[in-house]
Amino acid sequence: MELVVDVTEMQALADKARLEGERIALVPTMGALHQGHMSLVKLARERCDFLVVSIYVNPAQFAPEEDLDIYPRTLEKDEESCRGAGVDVIFAPEDKTMYPERYSTYVNVEGLSEVLCGASRPTHFRGVSTIVAKLFNIVKPHIAVFGQKDAQQAVVIKRMTADLNWDIEIAVAPILREEDGLAMSSRNRHLSAQERKGAVLLHQALSEAKALLGEGERSAEKLKKRMKEIISAKTLNRIDYISVVEADSLRDVSEIKGETLLALAVYAGETRLIDNMLIGADDLKSINEEGN
Numbered sequence: 001m002e003l004v005v006d007v008t009e010m011q012a013l014a015d016k017a018r019l020e021g022e023r024i025a026l027v028p029t030m031g032a033l034h035q036g037h038m039s040l041v042k043l044a045r046e047r048c049d050f051l052v053v054s055i056y057v058n059p060a061q062f063a064p065e066e067d068l069d070i071y072p073r074t075l076e077k078d079e080e081s082c083r084g085a086g087v088d089v090i091f092a093p094e095d096k097t098m099y100p101e102r103y104s105t106y107v108n109v110e111g112l113s114e115v116l117c118g119a120s121r122p123t124h125f126r127g128v129s130t131i132v133a134k135l136f137n138i139v140k141p142h143i144a145v146f147g148q149k150d151a152q153q154a155v156v157i158k159r160m161t162a163d164l165n166w167d168i169e170i171a172v173a174p175i176l177r178e179e180d181g182l183a184m185s186s187r188n189r190h191l192s193a194q195e196r197k198g199a200v201l202l203h204q205a206l207s208e209a210k211a212l213l214g215e216g217e218r219s220a221e222k223l224k225k226r227m228k229e230i231i232s233a234k235t236l237n238r239i240d241y242i243s244v245v246e247a248d249s250l251r252d253v254s255e256i257k258g259e260t261l262l263a264l265a266v267y268a269g270e271t272r273l274i275d276n277m278l279i280g281a282d283d284l285k286s287i288n289e290e291g292n
């Protein structure tokens, strides 16, 4: 496994792999790799010949008051994990190479970037789309793997890839959860014991909403009300949003008919947690059948 920090060197390795007819996969990450990331790496490994994991804490997706400075950086440990998972290259560039002086080009996916997390983090997805666009141009992947945990990010990246005509498959891997249901995240390590206990309510709220759907409830308002009742309990101190939206357009729905995303963002102390549950067409079909 190679650790590459230089853009030109990464591009040359990607060119060589492509010339040799190899299928390149990219797993973009900000490091602090946990089992959730490693499940993306595993999926990517199975679907390519040449596997690149990028590790870069992208300043452009953090607002000035956000947690850029305390975002965990664990490169040595990440290297070990990647080596064990058969990664070919870790691409870990530096800020001065990704955003040199006079840097001024940004990619913005309009509409999709402004709702849900985008409402309280107005520059976040512009930062994400920009860095992912740059990584696509540097690593030249045939396939890029993202996690369903960041559901909105996956929708934004799919839109950007289609709109900019990149011939890249965007794969989305399922959410990995702790035993009690908490979605794995690099930010979980910031939770106090008390906050960690409360954090499990996010998944409980989503599961309850799905159970209500199973009982035949189709009103988004009722599902949101139930999720709010659960989340408002005790240790979680601030709700950013609890939303029920169309899975691809991220538009609010009032009645659940097609593919739907139940999504929430909640603060446990200073730590902002997000989670979601995708209600696919198949889920709705089996719920309807059980109801009959």
Ligand code: PAF
Pocket: 028, 029, 030, 056, 058, 061, 128, 131, 132, 150, 153
């Ligand atoms: O999901 C993440 O870790 C980041 O948003 C990504 C995609 C690596 C871009 O910085």
